[in-house]
Amino acid sequence: MARYIVWRILQAIPVLIGTTFLIYFMVFAMPGDPLLALFGDRAPNPALLEQLREQYHLNEPFIVQYWYYLTGILTGDFGTSFSGEPTSEILARTFPVTIRLAILALLFQTVAGLLVGLISGIRKGKLFDSSALVVSLILISLPIFVIAFVFQYVFAIQLGWARATVGQGAPIQDLILPALVLATASFAQIVRLTRSSVIETGGLDFVRTAYAKGLSRRRIIPVHILRNSLIPVTTFIATDFGVLLVGATVTEGIFNVPGVGRTLYQAIIRGEGPTVVTFVTVMVLIYLVVNILVDLLYAVLDPRIRYVK
Numbered sequence: 001m002a003r004y005i006v007w008r009i010l011q012a013i014p015v016l017i018g019t020t021f022l023i024y025f026m027v028f029a030m031p032g033d034p035l036l037a038l039f040g041d042r043a044p045n046p047a048l049l050e051q052l053r054e055q056y057h058l059n060e061p062f063i064v065q066y067w068y069y070l071t072g073i074l075t076g077d078f079g080t081s082f083s084g085e086p087t088s089e090i091l092a093r094t095f096p097v098t099i100r101l102a103i104l105a106l107l108f109q110t111v112a113g114l115l116v117g118l119i120s121g122i123r124k125g126k127l128f129d130s131s132a133l134v135v136s137l138i139l140i141s142l143p144i145f146v147i148a149f150v151f152q153y154v155f156a157i158q159l160g161w162a163r164a165t166v167g168q169g170a171p172i173q174d175l176i177l178p179a180l181v182l183a184t185a186s187f188a189q190i191v192r193l194t195r196s197s198v199i200e201t202g203g204l205d206f207v208r209t210a211y212a213k214g215l216s217r218r219r220i221i222p223v224h225i226l227r228n229s230l231i232p233v234t235t236f237i238a239t240d241f242g243v244l245l246v247g248a249t250v251t252e253g254i255f256n257v258p259g260v261g262r263t264l265y266q267a268i269i270r271g272e273g274p275t276v277v278t279f280v281t282v283m284v285l286i287y288l289v290v291n292i293l294v295d296l297l298y299a300v301l302d303p304r305i306r307y308v309k
Contacts, residue, residue, distance in 0.1 A: 117194025
């Protein structure tokens, strides 16, 4: 197991370097001068402009700029935004908000998705199953911004059960409504995936043998059916955590959540390369770590899986 973990970490290194290289190249290739945008309609002072170019190494070739960035990461220096604030401080301020939002959404979609998918799979063809399939199809079909506006109008403006926008400091109770919105599409996917997996597992020989041995449904469903149905669902949930972090951009914009998504969107609009690359690098790191943890979780869910490399 230890050799496998080391092997996976070594595999992640070229992925991280390749991803940061591509992101840095795309930011470098963006049209326009981000420093000129800082001055708005005013004419910039040439000396100040040149000083800023030297400070951010913008006069250097692309590969030299990327080298400065890469060596900066290795020494814990994530660079400075064009506003003069270290990107590490922006990360420290915004990332906890998005992490809380993503964990809440992941919790909602996992608990509700597994429960509804399990009941739907066990009651295949019944009213509950048909209703769950229709609702999940509607949620998958609707764009996230439509769901966000509907939830905001109904639950916040009409019913008054939540705030329409997130308050100062992003308290956890204000994040519940955006988290529900963020969880809707993935909830529908988990319902369908769990349902299919439960139906397939329920027809296997070892489940029929368990019924023939006289085991109760209370033991067969959680131990034999649900546990063996979790591997594909776990893979989806893990990969979806990274999607939640990135996909929070729209939801954070609509609910005015001061998190990574909204900050990243504003950085892209302003052409702030250091902020964009730093945020994406951290997201890639989280994504890689979560995927390694999920691979290790496979052995817990299915003891037949052994890691030999």
